Amino acid sequence: MPGRSPARSRRATERKGDVRERAILDTCEALLAQKGYDAMTVGDLAQGAGITRGALYFYFGSKQEAVTALVARTVEHLWERSRTTAQADEPRQAIAAAMQRTVDLWNEHGLVMRTAIDLSLTVPEIGELWSRTADLFITAITAVLERAGVEAGTEPEQASAMARALCWMIERSFYHASQESREELQRASSTCEHIWLISAGLVG
Incomplete structure (x- = not known):
């Protein structure tokens, strides 16, 4: 069975990354309403987006x-x-x-x-x-x-x-x-x- 082409694999990864980044930003906006900027943490962002803290740092280095x-x-x-x-x-x-x-x-x-x-x-x-x-x-x-x-x-x-x-x-x-x-x-x-x-x- 032929494998997926590298280009198609990259496109799928990019799409997944876009979805995750959007989830992080949507979570960030919700947390601003719930906790405010000072109280929210990177852990809150990761939990709300359904990813680990390590995965979040792949997208953003800080809140x-x-x-x-x-x-x-x-x-x-x-x-x-x-x-x-x-x-x-x-x-x-x-x-x-x-x-x-x-x-x-x-x-x-x-x-x-x-x-x-x-x-x-x-x-x-x-x-x-x-x-x-x-x-x-x-x-x-x-x-x-x-x-x-x-x-x-x-x-x-x-x-x-x-x-x-x-x-x-x-x-x-x-x-x-x-x-x-x-x-x-x-x-x-x-x-x-x-x-x-x-x-x-x-x-x-």
């Missing part, structure tokens, strides 16, 4: 690495949902769509997002990841503002500077509102959207 990967996965989802904003034709619709996508992700993964913000000052990898993500959104917001007629540039009244302020305003507003309720998060989103529209000159 910090696992949380960093979880943040990376979450912000990738956030960017995938929002990256069309800069290409949308009509600024008002682009703003509404971007805000709603962001609300949806905060509703689904708000704890991970808050953990990323909390750790961004003490875990360099997470801080760099969060900063890069913010830069992507600042670029997208800048494009919307410019398309709405705001002058390009970095002066306080110009698009790039306004986009940076809007980005960090949205982050901080969502951080606090997501700890209250979905309704409060939606209200915060509506306020941020209104401020973005005013900044773009789309409301009086």
Whole structure:
């Protein structure tokens, strides 16, 4: 009976590895809700994912690495949902769509997002990841503002500077509102959207 080809064997191993990594990250997100970052351990991650501690170390060297990967996965989802904003034709619709996508992700993964913000000052990898993500959104917001007629540039009244302020305003507003309720998060989103529209000159 012929054996499996090396290529097929490698593909099967990769698929198994992807499933295990996803299980570790899903467990990590659940443990953040149950115990919080400080209390959870590598042993908890391994047990929740149904593997040994030794097997877990094949994927992540520490709980910090696992949380960093979880943040990376979450912000990738956030960017995938929002990256069309800069290409949308009509600024008002682009703003509404971007805000709603962001609300949806905060509703689904708000704890991970808050953990990323909390750790961004003490875990360099997470801080760099969060900063890069913010830069992507600042670029997208800048494009919307410019398309709405705001002058390009970095002066306080110009698009790039306004986009940076809007980005960090949205982050901080969502951080606090997501700890209250979905309704409060939606209200915060509506306020941020209104401020973005005013900044773009789309409301009086």
